[in-house]
Amino acid sequence: MKRWNCRFASTVIVSLLCASVSCAQSGRSAFDVASVKRNMNCGGGGVPGGTSPGRIDVTCATLRGLIRTAYSVFRGGRLNPGRVDDILGGPRWLDTDQYEIAAKAEGNPPRAEMMGPMLQTLLEERFKLKVHTELRDAPVYILTLARNNAKLQPSKEGSCAPMDLANLPGNALKANEPMPKYCGSGENRGSGLNMVSDWHGVTMVEFASRMLSSFVERPVVDKTGLSGRYDVHLEFVRGGGPSGRALQNGAYNPDSVAGTSDSSAAGPSIFTALREQAGLKLVPDKSPLEVIVIDYVERPSVN
Numbered sequence: 001m002k003r004w005n006c007r008f009a010s011t012v013i014v015s016l017l018c019a020s021v022s023c024a025q026s027g028r029s030a031f032d033v034a035s036v037k038r039n040m041n042c043g044g045g046g047v048p049g050g051t052s053p054g055r056i057d058v059t060c061a062t063l064r065g066l067i068r069t070a071y072s073v074f075r076g077g078r079l080n081p082g083r084v085d086d087i088l089g090g091p092r093w094l095d096t097d098q099y100e101i102a103a104k105a106e107g108n109p110p111r112a113e114m115m116g117p118m119l120q121t122l123l124e125e126r127f128k129l130k131v132h133t134e135l136r137d138a139p140v141y142i143l144t145l146a147r148n149n150a151k152l153q154p155s156k157e158g159s160c161a162p163m164d165l166a167n168l169p170g171n172a173l174k175a176n177e178p179m180p181k182y183c184g185s186g187e188n189r190g191s192g193l194n195m196v197s198d199w200h201g202v203t204m205v206e207f208a209s210r211m212l213s214s215f216v217e218r219p220v221v222d223k224t225g226l227s228g229r230y231d232v233h234l235e236f237v238r239g240g241g242p243s244g245r246a247l248q249n250g251a252y253n254p255d256s257v258a259g260t261s262d263s264s265a266a267g268p269s270i271f272t273a274l275r276e277q278a279g280l281k282l283v284p285d286k287s288p289l290e291v292i293v294i295d296y297v298e299r300p301s302v303n
Contacts, residue, residue: 029113030121031056034103036300042098054108058101063127063297064094070123071131071292074116079163081184083209083219083289085133090294097299130295138289140219141282143208150279155183155229160201183229186211190238194267199232207232212282215270221287224280236273237266 042060058066064087072085103122105114123129160183183201188211190196195215199207207230208220215238267273274280 028121029109029118030125031103031118032105034101034122034126036099036101036122036126038299039098039100054105056101056103056114058099060098060100062095062098063123064090066099066119066123067094067129067131067292067294070116070119074112074119077110077113077116079112081203081206081209083213085289086291088291088293090297093299094294094297099300126300128296128298130297131292132295133290133292135288136291137286138219140221140285140287140289141212141216142285142287143204143212143220143222143224143280143282145224146275146279146281150224150226152226152230152232152278152280155201155231159231160185184210186232193237193239195234195236195238195270197232197234197236199230201229202232203227203229212270212274216282218284219287219289220282221285232278234270234273234277236268236270239269 039060067087068084071087073080101122105118109118160181163182163184181200184203184206186197186199186202188195188197197211199211202210204222204224204226208222211232212220268276271282274282
């Protein structure tokens with residue numbers, strides 16, 4: 001049976017981008033020197049590339065992925081602990097064209113600011129990008145307590161490292177050196193459809209948006225009332241796969257919910273695992289969610 005192991009995507013995204021300086025004319029931060037061009041040699045998948053102090057080197061990235069990073073993941077120059085906004089509208093090439101970005105900044109600005117406001121400036125200048133945000137009603141799951149006391153293990157002090165975006169190891173890790181356990185990050189391991197998920201020092205907001213939303217195919221809104229950080233261990237059978245989305249073709253599909261598990265897989269569904277192993281439950285509901293809508297965009301001119 002095929003086995004696989006994947007580190008939580010946040011620690012990968014965090015090392016994606018870095019760079020910028022202040023733009024005196026507009027008052028907004030911007031790269032000192034930047035090159036953006038389409039990469040025709042990416043194959044079927046994207047390769048984020050690497051970073052170094054004051055530089056960004058993205059090998060392959062779709063524009064929609066870059067927009068999501070700049071306007072949601074690192075909006076306001078901080079790592080967003082909640083859900084990542086859906087990016088609606090725009091031409092088809094936003095998901096098919098892949099770009100190579102090489103940019104340099106004076107000094108060594110904070111990474112989170114560079115991945116958010118500075119990248120926004122670059123996208124708006126080179127792609128003539130214009131966006132706005134709005135609220136749209138969407139089917140969600142509400143994460144709440146299944147009983148009076150959740151079966152959650154409070155995170156011990158020092159058991160995970162605070163996610164300091166200015167001092168991530170990134171490419172500095174030596175061969176076979178494990179990535180540090182960052183507070184708010186997790187690891188999913190699986191054999192077929194059988195999954196084991198471990199999360200370190202995670203808040204319920206982070207757990208709902210970063211982990212659960214990927215496996216139940218709807219946004220998950222935390223309403224547990226729990227404010228601490230916890231270590232969460234779950235064993236379950238994934239149903240419907242983590243790749244499905246409640247958002248399809250620019251509109252929310254209320255029927256896009258978790259599917260059924262493979263009959264050959266042994267174990268509880270994620271819904272049952274949450275209730276029995278963590279004392280939590282998911283309740284279907286509807287809620288207004290913020291989305292980012294693309295008003296205008298064009299392919300960049302050749303550098």
